[in-house]
Amino acid sequence: MSTSTIALVTGGNRGIGRSIVEALAADGRDVVFTYNSHEAEAKEVVDAVAARGRVAEAIRLDVTRPAEFPGFADTVRRTLRTRWDRESFDILVNNAGFALHTPLGGTDEETLDRLFAVHVKGVFLLTQALATAPEGASPLLADGGRIINSSSGLTRFVTAPYAAYGAVKGAVEVLTRYWAVELGGRGISVNTIAPGPVNTDFDGGYLRDENLQQIFGGLTALGRVAHADDIGPAVAALTREGTGWITGQRIEASGGFRI
Template structure:
């Protein structure tokens, strides 16, 4: 049963940031398979984003791609205006239903070697970005809607070199709980999905392409392998299903059981 199957209701609309590749792309497609229309954002990979839009349309859903740099909050008012216009033009709607704060970058540096520039970039993209983008889009998010923020298994277990990145994601997890508290009056549920190590091009594709890293992670995972994008996108899509409406303010780790 799809989320849009109830009678006389419009399809749900999801906004997925960083939807041109990796987990964002997988999430967008997983949502489309469940009957959700998708607006995805991209920073520079317009051709890749349009390819995802085309794939979503072959699944029978409507989709659009919009440019957005989550690391520059000064652009958020203009993005909100562009989103408002797109909703009116394509869907004849004023609101969207699901916000998935997925866009991000990888970084690897020991704490003793992390530069202020690296720290500030991670802060802008992973914490300040979701904070102020969510703020800017709250007037466009439907009452009864949902927000999913992406975190990381690295907030639960520590691997040297990811301290600054994990600190930002820890902030995201706290932010999720506060959003859930403050938006509860509008019926908006807010949760965090925390992937374990996944084979994508994230962080230079280390997990996917470095056989030694891949084997190490597989050996530390209860299910005996490294994660794939298809292990994450459907989790996010399922969390947004009506059946899961009562899950709120939670951190849900999808890691196959890493470091148990």
């Protein structure tokens, strides 16, 4: 049986998710990660982890389809047994997500449903499928494990027109505190990481605009917007030995944006 620490990261094929996967691998962890599309990118991440001397497995998952979660959990269990001779993993990072503009007076029901499906319903039901089990069965997330939920600086500061995105991320932060209590008896810590502006393909990659980078950098204590590789190591740090007593917390990784 492998003694490796194993993490499961949703949305690990690009952007912040990929940075999280690679940072965990750099810390000596093996990783199972999900992707919804862009299979070629997922393969690149598997290869990047292998180049660090660790093992990664990519599994396709659409987090807006809760009916697939039991089958996904079965696939994870088989993967753990086959690749690591394990029945559980140690770290869950709920990272998958997206953002859309939602101005009041210009937002339809479908947009709200999509945001809720990914950031609240999907996070809740997938965590439930992985971190709990019926009586007599063992959960996939091991006792003493860690859960890191992805939120946003937009729950603290207001940048229109992201009202709905900020609201669903606020719900994630509330879930984090509740789960810290519900899972605390098993020694599982649950925290939220909240990035500020990050130069990725978030919302169409709008922060690749140099003028916006200058504006947002001027509002940031460290003088620039973040890159994905500023966030992955921050997530990995929350899973290291010695941080297990931190739980129920919102940790903002924004470089001091608008403080």
